[in-house]
Amino acid sequence: MDDLVAGLQAGARNAPPSGIIGAVRYGRDKEGLIPLWAGEGDLPTPRIICEAAARSLYDGETFYTHERGIPELREALAAYYEGLYGRPFDPDTFFVTGSGMQAIQICLALVLGEGDEILVPTPAWPNVSGAATVRGGKAVPVPMREEGGRWSLSADDLAAAMTPRTRAIFINSPANPTGWTADIETLRDILALARERGVYIVADEIYTRFVWTGADRSASFLDIAEPDDPILYVNTFSKNWAMTGWRVGWIHAPAALRQALESLIQYSTSGVSVPYQRAGIAALTHGEPFVAANIARARRGREIVAAAFEGNNRITYASPDGAFYAFFKVEGLGSSREAAFRLIDDARVGTAPGTAFGDTGEGFVRVCFVRSADSLTEAMRRMVRFLESGAG
Ligand SMILES: Cc1ncc(COP(=O)(O)O)c(C=O)c1O
Known part of the structure; x- marks a missing residue:
């Protein structure tokens, strides 16, 4: 044993x-x-989402599929982003994954080799450091500051935790579990740091619409980044649409990473089942x-x-x-x-x-x-x- x-x-x-x-x-x-x-x-x-999946199954959509997602879902994601961020998005920058968790795992597979480090502000949802460990990489905790139950993070603390092995920074805003929600200046500082040091940001903004400051969504790297900035956005259908058990998510990433992402998806799940992708389309188009x-x-x-x-x-x-x-x-x-x-x-x-x-x-x-x-x-x-x- x-x-x-x-x-x-x-x-x-x-x-x-x-x-x-x-x-x-x-x-x-x-x-x-x-x-x-x-x-x-x-x-x-919601029933309308379940029905889309059931219909697809009964219609015989039971075959192998596009590894990075069916075009209709990637188009629906681009349209959803346009509504949320106020500008057009290219459907070719979206990659459908088997959950937000798998989106993170794939992003780590893109950037983290054996012994490489990713900075993770803590307290943090544990799965990122777990996934880094599984890959033979290392999640380096960057303790956030707490006062009276309010948490904060500065780019200086991230910079101080960097080593020659640092390949990426994980930024989860709004954050699980602390609720910390980065303001745009903090995001700007973190982006400047990533550009300067040549490391990736894995941006987890899955809770962006659950924001309690009066805005429709939280500040995003998408508000300040250029299309070819080193940012990998992970996302999921789990939270907005109560789809935690479905295990469907996506990555939004620079178009230049398309082949690498396609390969990583091919050699893991080979794509998300079509009925579940149809459910995703229903969520995006009828789920508001x-x-x-x-x-x-x-x-x-x-x-x-x-x-x-x-x-x-x-x-x-x-x-x-x-x-x-x-x-x-x-x-x-x-x-x-x-x-x-x-x-x-x-x-x-x-x-x-x-x-x-x-x-x-x-x-x-x-x-x-x-x-x-x-x-x-x-x-x-x-x-x-x-x-x-x-x-x-
Ligand atoms: C911060 C954060 N990122 C990603 C996820 C992944 O969600 P899922 O794997 O259900 O898509 C979760 C789930 O709790 C989360 O809290």
């Missing part, structure tokens, strides 16, 4: 188990538990009413969390500028992992421990607030009652 593991390549042997999944495994079957641990809401995918309702649901969830935590002196929390997570510190509740497990056992609320997002998350807990107002209000009531009972 040990020999079998010893025979694996180092990346596979060393890949860390996800701390989020650890909490899910521990609490999954607890009766009456309200699950706020995963990055998804409680609504299923759902997206608006989903954003409103998250906005309401953010308010419910803020109201529940207000005035609670055991909790350090600032309402996030973007994304749909509350990331808060609970005084005196032991380690994050213990806190998450006790919240499962004693409050029947499923949360993700802050340490799942790196060492800088110690003491913090994450909950996802895209959920029906009733269910979220009940979860918050349980959590606050648990804390007020003097637990910990």
